[in-house]
Amino acid sequence: MNTRIKLRHLQAFVAISRLRSFKHAAKQLFLTQPAISRTMAELEDIVRCRLLVRDRSGVELTPQGAFFLSFADATLSALERGISGIGDFANDSGLHLRIGMQASVAVRVMPMVTAAVAQDTKDLRLSLVEGAHTDLVTRLRDGQLDVVLGLQGPPESMGDLSFTQIYTEALVIVAAPGHALQNRPELQKIIDWPVIYPPPEDPIRPAVRRFLVSAGVPLPPMRIETSSFAFGLSRTLEGGALWIAPQGLVAPYVARGDLIQLGIDMSSTAGPIGLMSRAGEDQTLTARLLLPILRDCLSDESSG
Structure with a gap:
């Protein structure tokens, strides 16, 4: 050298x-x-x-x-992982997995995963980072994260990453109970309301745009572009607004009756959710540990 x-x-x-x-x-x-x-x-x-x-x-x-x-x-990534590993040895903290997660995974999957880890792998320490796709894959490339869980990004953002699909997830449109479209859900009428809409860097945006174009619906003129779960939930609960969101992100709130899901078929927007890691590396210990846990949790969810 x-x-x-x-x-x-x-x-x-x-x-x-x-x-x-x-x-x-x-x-x-x-x-x-x-x-x-x-x-x-x-x-x-x-x-x-x-x-x-x-x-x-x-x-x-x-x-x-x-x-x-x-x-x-x-x-640089190898050096970052080496430094992190030394820190773990020094702290005698056992195995440390750093997981990046998109919002829908944080809501739907990770509570089950962390409960399973706590029960079955007691010497495993998890660090969870929630964020947008672009930020998470940048951290993954930098060696700050071991894996990222979420929707597969566009090809230009995945060139040096590998992706293992775990499940698929469609998008839905939700609103506060009592919304005018609750009993007469018409896709063409969403443009009459404020719509919480994914921003350009959000990987779900292309699927939303294709869905609307195929239905002959223009971009909602009163759209609010954000990936913020906190804002989307708060603004929708206030009433009036519609929120286009991943099904797993809002499912608990729909189940409790805090939100209602409009009866509009958006199954064509289903996209692959999975585990992203750095390409060209042997399957990491993180991936080998996480994949069976993830699949077991989702299997239990489906059977339940």
């Missing part, structure tokens, strides 16, 4: 490659733009080739840069 390559070279290269911007990468790494530019120049001098090129649209990887990125990324 070339001993001239330092950690700061790899951090700068990976950050610029992901963000496609020297400016944003410098901000993320708490560097000045001249400093990060010098660091990249040093790295390109060491490897004796151009890794990045700038153009009007931003920063692009050269073929050599694209090849080198996977190795630089894997090196």
